[in-house]
Amino acid sequence: MNILVSSLRVVVASMGLCVVGYTGVILGVAQAVTPATADGSLVADASGQVVGSRLVAQGFSDPRYVWPRPSAVNYDAAAAGGSNLSPANPEIATRAKAIIAAYGVDAPIPADLVTASGAGLDPHISLAGALFQVPRVAKARGMDEDSVRGLITRLAFAPGGPLTQDRIVNVLELNLALDAGA
Amino acid sequence: MDALFLVTLVVGTTALLSWPLGQYMAWAMDPAEGRGPTALFTRISGARGTQGWRGYVTSLLVFNLLMFAVCFALLALQQVLPLNPDAKGALSADLVFNTTASFTTNTNLQHYSGEVSMSYLSQLAALMWLQFVSAATGIAALTALARGIAGRGNMGHFLIDVQRATVLVLLPLALIVGLYMALMGVPMTLQGAAKALTLEGASQTIARGPVAAFLAIKQLGTNGGGFFGPNATHPLENPSFWTNLVSMIAIILIPMACVWMFGRIIGRPRHAAVIFSVMVLFLIAKIAGSVWFESVPTFALRDLPVAQTIGNLEGKELRLGATTGPLWAVLTSSTSNGSVGAMHDSLNPLTGLMPMIRMWLNATFGGVGVGMINMFVYIIVAVFVAGMMVGRTPEYLGHRVEAREVKLAVMVLFFHSLLILGGTALFAATSWGQGSTLNPGAHGFSEILYEFSSASANNGSGFEGLGDNTVAWNIATGLVMLLGRYVPIILPLAIVGSFMAKRRAAQSAGTLGVEDATFGTMLVITVVIFGALTFLPAAALGPLADHFSQVRRAPF
C-alpha cells in the first residue's frame, strides 16, 4: 500500500516536471527565439496568405512549376506516410512508368523523381532532378533555359555542408523564386 | 567516403561523449551514502530504506502499472480532454491498449499516426511522459542489477532510482537536445494545424505541434515513437541534416553511457570496456552491412530509364543525405529506438535484415538500461560455458553461476524467441497476418517477422506496409511488448538476487577473466550462437529469400 502511495506521488511529481515544466521551457524559448520555425516554417505570399511550409512538399503538376518527388499520400501534410513498397515490388515500376510518361522526356530520369520519400512530404529534389525539368519549365514560362538553370544552381545547396556531396533544391522556394522572377 | 566518414563521426563522437556521461550517470544514479539530492527524492516519494530484488521488482511493477493506467485513461478520454485544437476523436479500445503497452514498455510501436489520431494532451501528458519514465525505469533496473553484482547487500530503492534517472539524467539531456531541435527548425507550438493555399490553388492542411520537446526525449530515451506518423522521415520532425546528426547521436548516447555506468558501479571499468567493444563491433558490422546493401539501386527500376546513382532511394529523404538513411535504420534499431529515418519496408532485403538481427540479439547497446541487462544474460551464458572450459565451476566476478542462474538466463532467451517466432507463426499461418501484408512474396513474411521482432525487442520500428491497426495485431503485439519488457527485466534481477544470497568467491589467476579480448571473443560467439542462430530459418524465409529470389543481384 505504501508503495502504491509513494508511486502515485512520483507519478504526480514527474508529470509536473516532465510535462509542464520541460514542455514549458522549450515552448517558451522556441517561441521567443525562433517563432517562425516554431510555428512550422510557414511561407506567406505578399497578401499574407499562407501558401505552404518551407519544410513540407506540396503537389505541383503545372508545367510552369518544378515538380517534387512523388508522394504516397498525395502531399497530405495532415496524414503523412511513405509508400512502404519493397524495392522489388513491381508497383514501384508501374508508378515510375506513369511518372516517366508524364515527364515525357527520353533521357534517363533522376531516381529521386520516381521514388517516393519516407513521409511523402520531402520538400527537396536533387539538383539533377531540378535541372532535368528545366526545358519544360522554361518553355512553359517562356523563359530562356539558362536563366532557369541559373536560378536553380543558385538555390541548390549541400544539405550536410562539407559532409555531403550531392546538392539538393527546395521545390517550394524554387517555384516561389520562379514566380517572383516571372 | 561520405558513409565511412559519417559512421565514424556519429559512432566516434557518441562513444567519446558516452564515457563522461557514464561517469556522471554512475554518480547520479548511485551516489555515495548521503550525497546527491537523495533527500529530495525521498521527500517527494516518501519511499525510505532499501530493497532486495523482490522488493525492487515489486515497486517497479507497481509504478509501471500506474504508468499504464494513467496513459490508458488519458488516451481513452482524449476527445473530452483539453489541449485538442484539431478536435481529435476517440480511439478504439484495442488501439488504446496497444499504444499504452507500447509506450509503457519503452517500445513505441505505433499502430496509429500521431498527426491523425492524437491530441496534444495525449502526445505530451500520456506519451511523452511515458517516454521519460519508461526510460527511467530501464536505467533504474540496470542500476539495481549493477548494485547486486557489485556485492552490495541491497539493490537500492526503485522509486528513488526512477526519480534520479528522470530528473538527473534524462531531463537535463532532453532540455539540451530539445532546445537544439527547436532552434534548428523543429516546430514547437500548441496551435492546431495550419491551413495553406498552395501555389497551384489547392488547400493543404499542415499538421504541427509541440514536436521539439517530444522529439528530444523520444531519441534520448530510446523510445522512438514519432510525433508524426512517418517519424523522423517527416520534414517537420527532422528538418535538416544537422537535426538528423544530433538525433543519431542522441539515440545511442545513453545506451552507450549505460555500459560505462554499469562498469563504474560494479567497480570494473575494464570489464565494461570489453562489453562496450563487443557492442561497438556488432554495431559497426551492422552499419557497414546496411550501407553496403543499401547502395544497391531500387530493384524494380532496373529495366527503366532511371538514373540511379546513389542506391535505393525509395522511402528516403534527400536532405538527410543518401547514406544516412541506412545508417539511421541500423542506429535506430541498434538501440531499441525505432524512430525511423527511412522507411524500413522499402529498404533492400538484406539492409532490412540488419535491424532485425539487432532486435533478435537485443543487446548491442539496445534500449536505455535494458540493453545492458540483456547483454548481462548473454554474459551469464558465456561465463557458464567458458567457465567450464577453464576447469572451474563457472563464476562471474566471483558470483557462482549454477543451475538457478542458468535456468533464469536461458528462460530470457527462450522467451524472446518464443515471442518473436511464436507470434510470427501464429500470424503467418492465419488470416490475421496473411491479410495484412502489403508487399508480395517473402517480403510480406518479413513484415510480420519484423513486427513481432520489434514488439518483443521493445524496439518500435516497423515494416510499415503492414496493416497493423487491427484488433488482432493490437492485442497480440500489445501482449508481446509487455512480456518482452518485463520478463527480461525481472529474470536478470532474479539472477542477481540469487548471486546476492551466495558467498562470493575470490578471484585468482585460475578464475575466468572477464576483462580481456578472449572473453570478448567468447561473448561475441555466445551472442551470435545463442542469439542469432535460432532465427536463421526465419531469416532464410524472409529477407534472405527476398534477396536471393528477387533482387538476386548480389551486392558482392
Add this chain to the structure above:
Amino acid sequence: MSETSSKSLFTPALLVPACRDAVRKLDPRQLYRNPVMFTTAVVALLATVLALHSAMTGAGDVGFQAQLVFWLWLTVLFGNFAEALAEGRGKAQAAALRSTKAELMGKKLSGASHEIVAASTLRAGDLVLVEMGDLIPADGEVVQGVASVNEAAITGESAPVIREAGGDRSAVTAGTRVISDQITVRVTVEPGQGFLDRMIALVEGAARAKTPNEVALTILLTGLTLIFLIAVGTLPAFTAYAGQSIPVPVLVALFVALIPTTISALLSAIGIAGMDRLVRFNVLAKSGRAVEAAGDIDVLLLDKTGTITLGDRQASEFVALPGVAQGDLVEAAMLASLADETPEGRSIVALARAQGMEATAPTDAEVVQFTAQTRVSGIDADGRSIRKGAVDALLKLHDFDARATQALRSVTDRIAREGGTPLAVSDGTRLLGAIHLKDIIKAGIKERFAELRHMGIRTVMITGDNPLTAAAIAAESGVDDFLAEATPEDKLELIRKEQSGGRLVAMCGDGTNDAPALAQSDVGVAMNTGTQAAREAGNMVDLDNNPTKLIEIVGLGKQLLMTRGALTTFSIANDVAKYFAILPAIFVALYPGLGALNVMGLNSPQSAILSAVIFNALIIPFLVPLALRGVPYKPRSAARQLIGNLTLYGVGGLIVPFVGIKVIDLAVGALGLA
C-alpha cells in the same frame, strides 16, 4: 594418451556388454534422466510412426524416411552406448571387488566365544575377531590388538600395513586380509553401506547423482532444445504463409541435428569417466560433487612431511662447538645413534661412516631409548653418558656451561634458519655440538608449486616446525605460505579464514584430530591409513596414502569440467554447419534462390539432410574416447586455458562438421543412398 590405454578403451570385453546395455537403456525411465536424449528418442519414435505410415500408404519417399529413422535411433543408441561404455569400465573394476566381498564371513564375538556368521548380517557396533589369514568382514575400528594387514584388494599395494587399537591407524576395511597376529574389530557401518559397497556403487555409476554443474549444464541444454523446438516448430507456419508445406520427417531431421545431442549423449559418460579416472588414480571420491569442487580449489593445505619433503630427515653436517674436536663430536654422535633404528638415526651413522669414523658400541653398553617425555636418546658405556636429542630437551639434562650453551644456541639457530633441524649432542656434562638434520625437499616440487601458482592456486605448507625452520623450507620449496607450529585448531582456523575470503580449500589428513579440518575443508582427502573418523570427515579417500596426490586431484577435477565445457562448445558450434546443410535443402523448393546458401555444394536436398543427420549420429562414437579420457589437461592460467580450448573446440566445432558433412554427402552420393 598412450597406445595401451586407447586399446583398453575398446576391448571386446567392454564393447559387447556396452552394446547390449545401449539397447537396454532405451527404457524411457532411464532415458528420462537426460532430457535431450529423451527428446531425441521421442522424435525418433515419431519419425518411425510416420515412416511406417508412409510405407503403408505408399506416400512419401519411404527409402529416405527409413534411412532417417535408422540414423535417428542410432543417435540415441550411440548416446546410450557412451554411457554404457563408461559404466562398463567401472563395472570391470567393481566386479573384482565384488568377488572379494561375496564370500566374506565374520567371527562375531559374543562374550568370550564367537560364532561364524555371514558378513552381510553384521551390524554397526558388533565386535568381530579377525585372526591371521582371515579377511576382515566389515569396515570398522580395531579396538584391541595390533596386526599387519594386506590391503591389496583395495589399494593394489601389496606391502602390508600395521593396524592397531587406538591412535590414528585403527581403521580397517572390509575385504582386506590380516596376515599376522589377531585383532578385535568393532564394526562401524550397517550392511551394504561399507566402504567396499560404496566403492562398487560409485565405480559402477549406479549411485551417481548429477553434480551441481551437471544439473546446470543439463538445464542449459534443455533450454537450447526448447529454443530449437520453437525455431523448427514454427517453420510449418512460416512456409504456410508462402502456401507450401515441409514434410514432417525433414523437420524432425532438422530438429535433431540442431539440438545439442552430442554433448548430451556424452554428458553422463564424462561424469562417470571423471570418477573412474580418480578411482584409477587410487583416490575414492565420495561424490561427484567432490570431484568438481576439486577443480575449484584456490588454496591447497599441504603437510610438509611426505608432501613437500621426503618423510625422513637426513643428517648432513656435524657442527662442533669451539674447543671441541670434530672427531669427538662425530664419534659421540655415532655412538649415540648406533642403536637408533629410525631413519634419522641411521642417517647419522651413515654420515659419520662417510666421514671416516668407525666406532662400535662396547658390549656392556646400555642403550637409552627415546621417549616422548625425555625426547633424548643415547648410550651409557665405559662410564660415559652420551646423549643426543632436541636442543631444549637435552639442555635440561644438566646445568651445562653457560658459554657452551650460548655457543650451541648460535649453532642451532643457524641450522634452524637454514631449514634444518638441530640435534644437540652431549657427553656427560660436556656439550659437544650439534647434528644438522636436513629436510630433503622432494625433487620437482618447486616446479609443481610454480605451475599451481599459474593456475591461480595458492599453496600453504602445514608443519609442526618452528617458524624459522618453516620459513626456510618454505623458501626452498617455493611454497606460497606456511603455517608453523600448526595445531589441528590452527588448521581449522586457517581454513575458515580462507573460506570467509571466498576461497575453496583442499587439504589432506589422517589423524582423528584432523577430522574437523577435513570436514570443514571443501575438498578433504583422508589417507586410507587414517582413522575411521578422518575417513568419514573427508570427502575423498586416498588409497595410496600419498598426500602429494592432492595436486593431481585438482587437475582431475579441472579436467572433468573442461571436458564438459569443450564438448558443449564443440556441440553447439556444430550447429552452424548443420544449418547450412539442411536449411537450403528444405527451402530450395520454396525459393530456388536459397540454393545460394548451399555453400558446401551438397548433392541433393535429401542427401544434404541425410548427411547432416548421419554426421550428427557418428560424431558421438567419434568423441567417446575424448569423453572417457578427458580433454588433454595442461596446468596453465585460466586465460590461456580458455584461448586453447576455444580455439580447439570452438573453431574446430565450426569447421569439422563442414568437412564431415561434405565427406558423408559424397559417400551417400557414391552409394546411391539419396
